[in-house]
Structures are given as structure tokens and as C-alpha cells.
Amino acid sequence: MVQRWVQTASLLHSDGDAMDIAVLDGRIVGVRGRAVDRVNRGRLGPKDLFGWQANASHDRLTRPLVREGGRLVEADWESAMQRIVGRSRELLDDKGPGSLGFYTSGQLFLEEYYTLAVLARAGIGTNHLDGNTRLCTATAAEALKESFGCDGQPGSFDDIDHADVIALFGHNIAETQPVQWMRILDRLAGTDAPRIVCVDPRPTPAARRATVHLAPRLGTNVALLNALLHEIIRTDRVDHDYIQRHTVGFEELAARLKGCTPGWAAGICDIPSARIAEAAEVLGGADRLLSTVLQGIYQSHQATAAAVQVNNVHLLRGMLGLPGAGVLQMNGQPTAQNTRECGADGDLPGFRNWQNDAHIADLAAVWNVEPATIPHYAPPTHAMQMFRYAEQGSIRMLWISATNPAVSLPELTRIRSILAQQRLFVVVQDLFLTETAQFADVVLPAATWGEKTGTFTNADRTVHLSDKAVDPPGQARPDLDIFLEYARRMDFRDKDGGPLITWHDPESAFEAWKRCSSGRPCDYTGLTYDKLRGGSGIQWPVTDQAPDGTERLYTDGISWAHPDMCEEYGKDLETGAADSAERYRSLNPEGKGMLKAAAYLPPHEPPSQEYPFQLTTGRTIYHFHTRTKTGRSPQLNDAAPDVWVEISTHDAQRLDLDEGDLVEVGTPRGALQGRLRITDLRPGVLFVPFHYGYWDTPAGSGPNAATPGRAANEATITDWDPASKQPLFKTAAAALTLVARGHGIPSPAPMATASAPAADRTGAPQEGTP
Numbered sequence: 001m002v003q004r005w006v007q008t009a010s011l012l013h014s015d016g017d018a019m020d021i022a023v024l025d026g027r028i029v030g031v032r033g034r035a036v037d038r039v040n041r042g043r044l045g046p047k048d049l050f051g052w053q054a055n056a057s058h059d060r061l062t063r064p065l066v067r068e069g070g071r072l073v074e075a076d077w078e079s080a081m082q083r084i085v086g087r088s089r090e091l092l093d094d095k096g097p098g099s100l101g102f103y104t105s106g107q108l109f110l111e112e113y114y115t116l117a118v119l120a121r122a123g124i125g126t127n128h129l130d131g132n133t134r135l136c137t138a139t140a141a142e143a144l145k146e147s148f149g150c151d152g153q154p155g156s157f158d159d160i161d162h163a164d165v166i167a168l169f170g171h172n173i174a175e176t177q178p179v180q181w182m183r184i185l186d187r188l189a190g191t192d193a194p195r196i197v198c199v200d201p202r203p204t205p206a207a208r209r210a211t212v213h214l215a216p217r218l219g220t221n222v223a224l225l226n227a228l229l230h231e232i233i234r235t236d237r238v239d240h241d242y243i244q245r246h247t248v249g250f251e252e253l254a255a256r257l258k259g260c261t262p263g264w265a266a267g268i269c270d271i272p273s274a275r276i277a278e279a280a281e282v283l284g285g286a287d288r289l290l291s292t293v294l295q296g297i298y299q300s301h302q303a304t305a306a307a308v309q310v311n312n313v314h315l316l317r318g319m320l321g322l323p324g325a326g327v328l329q330m331n332g333q334p335t336a337q338n339t340r341e342c343g344a345d346g347d348l349p350g351f352r353n354w355q356n357d358a359h360i361a362d363l364a365a366v367w368n369v370e371p372a373t374i375p376h377y378a379p380p381t382h383a384m385q386m387f388r389y390a391e392q393g394s395i396r397m398l399w400i401s402a403t404n405p406a407v408s409l410p411e412l413t414r415i416r417s418i419l420a421q422q423r424l425f426v427v428v429q430d431l432f433l434t435e436t437a438q439f440a441d442v443v444l445p446a447a448t449w450g451e452k453t454g455t456f457t458n459a460d461r462t463v464h465l466s467d468k469a470v471d472p473p474g475q476a477r478p479d480l481d482i483f484l485e486y487a488r489r490m491d492f493r494d495k496d497g498g499p500l501i502t503w504h505d506p507e508s509a510f511e512a513w514k515r516c517s518s519g520r521p522c523d524y525t526g527l528t529y530d531k532l533r534g535g536s537g538i539q540w541p542v543t544d545q546a547p548d549g550t551e552r553l554y555t556d557g558i559s560w561a562h563p564d565m566c567e568e569y570g571k572d573l574e575t576g577a578a579d580s581a582e583r584y585r586s587l588n589p590e591g592k593g594m595l596k597a598a599a600y601l602p603p604h605e606p607p608s609q610e611y612p613f614q615l616t617t618g619r620t621i622y623h624f625h626t627r628t629k630t631g632r633s634p635q636l637n638d639a640a641p642d643v644w645v646e647i648s649t650h651d652a653q654r655l656d657l658d659e660g661d662l663v664e665v666g667t668p669r670g671a672l673q674g675r676l677r678i679t680d681l682r683p684g685v686l687f688v689p690f691h692y693g694y695w696d697t698p699a700g701s702g703p704n705a706a707t708p709g710r711a712a713n714e715a716t717i718t719d720w721d722p723a724s725k726q727p728l729f730k731t732a733a734a735a736l737t738l739v740a741r742g743h744g745i746p747s748p749a750p751m752a753t754a755s756a757p758a759a760d761r762t763g764a765p766q767e768g769t770p
């Protein structure tokens, strides 16, 4: 019997599926979907249904740990906080604010990010604050800034119900946002089924249902998109009136696309040119086009350049701001939007422009500090650069909250060696003794979803409240309380000598954030906790003029690209070189949508004789990231208990490999082992899920002599997109070697997903594969 239902939303993807937590005797005993909510109408995915069990896992951290004589030992909060504050003060005195770095998450709450942003930027005064959103949606943010001058999701999930064409670019939606996929399935089963265009080298469920499935060679998204744009312009499927009124850059884009014919792209992408033309025909013929973009673009070669070309399709066709016509530069993590808008990543709070002195002055006024207090001499440091600074020794303290870089960053041998350095003081704030926590000097036990209150915003700007349902285990504390406690102990002051941080709990933090967001695109001023209780989530901006929120942005042209308003002055998509305010003003004086071209450049690490495969990595429906939660849920763990390696029928046949064979995937960085799954994957490609680290193996924090590598990131490359600085997890060259025959042992891969065994195992190229 359930005693109470407590309102929340899912924290295991960016959908924001609204749900209630069932409470019995102070324990979580289940969840149910919230039928009133606009996002999911009561539906839930497998992780939503089973993931909550991790909260009550027996191995939750319940006390702080500190390193003594090389070992982590239990301590009380007083001594753990004293160590952190002591080291912070020492470093501030000896080396200055640039020696402290904060690496946070896309999984905390808005109130927590905002507090962290204020304490890091105005309290410590460091520029080194970023989120794991850098690995996740930095490209979404950058692409929105490049095209629309500002972050902020243009479209709405409701567009799925209205579109006549849905185009998925590098997005395995059936596995990563299953509830929105259910919505697409509803449409496909109805009388007015949309046509699907799917661009993905794997046979994802969406690819199997697509009108046109394009499986490009990895890292060639820009060539493909340029050909699609070329065809849309050649066949004059452009909305000239929209272009005239709402955009700049059309002539240059059209000129730079000269020669980008389907025939040209066919050679680069290794897709028949007729298939590219067919996709262009579907996109060009759409009356209401919805496009979604995710990691197959963001984590692949030329990430921002490719994501911007998807925006270009919509600007050219005037497909924005109407039911069914919109672009979703999708988020991945549940609260990634908040990391970005609160300035806990490489942005300033409220999408303020670090190069615009008026924005800095405005932020300084909100915080009551001098403008010079807020570092803005350079763009905020991105995560990959922070790890570089730690490697070189200029960052001496790294505070890692709610992320597990010892599994999720590229080239793990390097990451482990950075975290293991004596001179680097590492603080890890987590629920579990993760691979990363094992390198920490201080481990802080955190409360999580269901154990603390806060708000968060999904991929279509829907804000949900997540109420506390149960107490955290032992001495674990909400991240907000930890940050507030640190700020209090550090005694951060404003310019009048008052406390810098004036709030003390989630709701007062939310009210403080509302003041910071006022007048900015992500305006929360019309929201309150009360308004978010009981009914549906609400999409920002929420203001006096839009008290019930805003379903779609850009319903009447582009709103926030004006030079005085914009979040960024733009970058060169090929090199990442930043443009100046003057140049932005001269190119886009009235703040219109920007059509920006990018030439295709070949991937940096092409296959070679030694490394003949292209390696890509990603997800399965049953697991979330490094599995700290889903690996502790029996149903989810059993559904995908160990790593595997996907290969095409064609390559398996050629190399005489069979399902279940144990193979090693090696790159110049490192290697991992897994059992083979033979699928309808594009020939020449290997796929490895990145979920499997070491916490549940005898090796603990990394591979050792007895345990071979199994994390995908043993093999990935230290390289990033020049514009968004997002690391490349989806394009590396790799070698494959047989370790042992499977002799009938199947691979542990799920059977009914993108990992499904190939329909035809004869090795003949499949219909639909290039």
C-alpha cells in the first residue's frame, strides 16, 4: 500500500517524463506517470520505471571520506569541509583563483547550478567552471547561438504530433527518448502518418521505420547536409519571403554550396546519390518539418558545423515557430538546459554574453559585485581544457560534482593519470564510490532525486518541480546544502560586505535565480514552486506577458539575435575562431537568423591499414551513462549486463567471426574487450556502448592485469569540435582482433534494439545498407 505520492520527473534522460514517487514507511516503493503532464501524458520508459531502485542501494555513500595515508577513510562533515575550505584558501593565497576548477553535471537541479555558478564566478572568481554538458549538449547550445544568436530550444515536443516529415539526425530516439518515440509510433500507426528521414550508421528502430534511411560513413555529416541543402536550393524549395524578412547570409550560403551535389557527397559519405536526392526531396517537400539532432552529430566530426546546417534547412524553408515545423537541437541529460542557463558551464548565467560589457555590468548588479569580480577576460574554460590545465599543473584543485569522468571522458588512461596526481586535490560529490571517487582526496556523500527538492528543465524548455519524497541515507546531503555550506565557510561577500549568497534553501534559491533570469530569454519570473505543483510542467519563458509559458520560440522571426541581446558573436564553423562584436554588428545589425556555411573537412583520424575500422560509441535503452543507477536496478542490469561490440554481417563474414566471439577493439590510446554482436550496422563500423566501467568488476577503478579494459573510452581520442569544444566520441580509427571463440556463448547485447541481430547473416550487403 502506498502512503504518499510525491511529484517529480525522470532524471535519466532529457525528456522530463513527469511521474510521481510512491512512498511507504519512508521508502520509495515505485513510480507512476503523470497523465496531466504535457511531456509524457503519463507514459514512462524502462529506466523511468525501474531506475529509482538505485536510491536504496546498499552501497550508497553515507559518510564523507578523506584520504589518509593513501587510503580513503570515513570522516565527519566538519573535517571533510575543513579540508576543502583549507585547501581552497591556501590555493587562493598562493596561486590565485585560476588554480581552482569546478567540473559539474547535467544532473543536478537548477538551484544547485545557480548557487555553484555564483560561488565559483563571483566568490572564488575563477573562469574554470564547466559541466559534463560539454560532452553532451555543448554543440546544441553552440549551434543555437550560431544560427539564432542565443541558446534556447526553438521547437516543442508537441511538434511530433503535427509534423508531416520527421528527420532524425544522429538520434537513436527509440532508445534514448522512448516516450517521444511512442508518440512517433502513434503517428505511424495513424491515418496521417509522417514520413521519417533517419541519418544513422546503425539500424536503429527509427531507421527501420524510415521512409529514407541514410547510413553515412562516420564523420561525414557536413558533406551529407551540404548536399541536402544544395538540393533544396537547386529545386527552389526555399521560402524566399521568410529568408528576406528573417535571415542574413543566404547569398553566401548558396554560393558556398556550389558543387555540393548528391554525386559529390555520395563519394564522401558512401551513400548512393539517388538516396541522398530522395532524402532531399522528402525534406524539400515537407509542409511541416520537424528535425531533431543529437549525439551522432554533436559527438561526431564537425559537430557544430553539421548541427548548424540542420538549422539552415529550417531557416531556408521557413520551418520554425509553427505547429509541426521546428528544430529540436536535443539535449541529452535531464538538467543540461539548466547547467547552460544558470552559467554552470562555459556560459554566463541567463545566456549573458561574456564579450558584452553591458551584460557583465548587468550580472554584476544582480550579484551586487564589481564587474571586474566576474572573470570575463576570456571565454569560460571548457572541460577538456580544464583537464589539460590539471595535467599541466596550473589547476590544483578540481571539485567534481555528479559526473564520473574516469569513465565518461575520452582516453581514460590519460584521465586516470591526471586524477591520480599527488599535486591535484580532487573533491568528488556523488552517491557512490565511483571510478572517479576512488581517485578523490575528499568524497562527499550526496542526496539525489527523490531525496531533495528542486526544479529542472527538459529538452523542450519544460520546467518541472521535483519534490523530496524520502530522507537521504545516513549523512548524505543535498548538493545545494553542500554548496551553501562551502560558501558560508569561505565567507564570500558582495561589494558592500554583505553575504554574496543570500538564499538558504531550494525555494529561496529559485527566487534568486528568477531575478537573474529577468528580461533574459530564459525568463523564469512568472514561475513559482506553487505554480509547478499539481499540474503539468511549464515551458520557459514564463513572464507576465506569457504566464502559462511559451510553447514555441521564433513564432514571429528571430527574437534574441540582436547585437545588444545575443549570447555570442559567433565563430568560424571550420576553425572555431571567434568573431568580434563589430563584425557581428555589421553582418547582422537587426538581429536576424543567420545562415552560416561550412565546408566539409575529412575526419582527423581516418582508418588505416593498422586501424581499418571506424569506431563509434553510444547507448542502449536499458542503461544510463556509467550505470551508477541503472546497473543497480536488477531488471535493467539483467537486460544488458555487460559490454559488447557490434559489427556488420559483411565484416563478420569477411573475417570469419561469429556472434559471441570475444574480441579486442584497439586504438592508439588503448583497448577494450567484449563479445561480438553481428547486426545490420554499416560495414566498416564498430559500435561499443559506453556504459561499462569498472565499479562492478574486481578491477574497481580501471583495468588491471587480471581485468581487461571494457570501457569504450579506453579507446576514444582526445579531440574536440573547434566551435563547441565538445569531445569526439563517435569517430576514431580502430583495429579488431579475435581473443577467443564464443563457442555458442551469445553476446550480452539486447535483442530488440539497434543492437538486434542481423536479419540476414549471410554477409551479403543488406537492402538499405550502402
Ligand SMILES: Nc1nc2c(c(=O)[nH]1)N[C@H]1C(S)=C(S)[C@@H](COP(=O)(O)OP(=O)(O)OC[C@H]3O[C@@H](n4cnc5c(=O)[nH]c(N)nc54)[C@H](O)[C@@H]3O)O[C@H]1N2
Residues within 6 Å of the ligand: 012, 013, 014, 047, 136, 169, 170, 171, 172, 173, 175, 176, 177, 199, 200, 201, 202, 204, 216, 217, 218, 219, 220, 221, 294, 295, 296, 297, 300, 301, 331, 332, 333, 334, 616, 617, 618, 619, 620, 621, 622, 623, 624, 625, 730, 731, 754
Ligand atoms: N537509454 C538511455 N537514454 C539516454 C541516455 C542514456 O545513457 N541511456 N543518455 C541521455 C543523454 S545524456 C544523451 S546525450 C542522449 C543521447 O542520445 P542519442 O544521441 O540518441 O544516443 P547515442 O547512442 O549516443 O547516439 C545516437 C546515434 O548516433 C549514431 N552515430 C554515430 N556516429 C555518427 C555519425 O558520424 N553520423 C551520424 N549521423 N550518426 C552517428 C549512432 O549510431 C547512434 O545510434 O540520450 C539521453 N537518453
Ligand SMILES: Nc1nc2c(c(=O)[nH]1)N[C@H]1C(S)=C(S)[C@@H](COP(=O)(O)OP(=O)(O)OC[C@H]3O[C@@H](n4cnc5c(=O)[nH]c(N)nc54)[C@H](O)[C@@H]3O)O[C@H]1N2
Residues within 6 Å of the ligand: 105, 106, 107, 108, 132, 135, 136, 137, 295, 299, 332, 333, 401, 402, 403, 404, 405, 407, 408, 409, 429, 430, 431, 432, 434, 446, 447, 448, 449, 479, 617, 618, 619, 624, 625, 626, 627, 628, 629, 690, 712, 713, 716, 729
Ligand atoms: N564514449 C562515449 N563517452 C561518452 C558519451 C558517448 O556517447 N560515448 N556520451 C557523453 C555524454 S552525452 C554524457 S552526458 C556523459 C555522461 O557522463 P557522466 O556524467 O560521467 O555519467 P553518469 O554516469 O551520469 O555520472 C553522473 C554521476 O553523478 C552521480 N549522481 C547522480 N545523481 C546525483 C546527485 O543528485 N548528486 C550528486 N552529487 N551526484 C549524483 C551518479 O552516481 C554518477 O556517478 O558521458 C559522455 N561520454
Ligand SMILES: [Mo]
Residues within 6 Å of the ligand: 135, 136, 137, 332, 333
Ligand atoms: Mo549526454
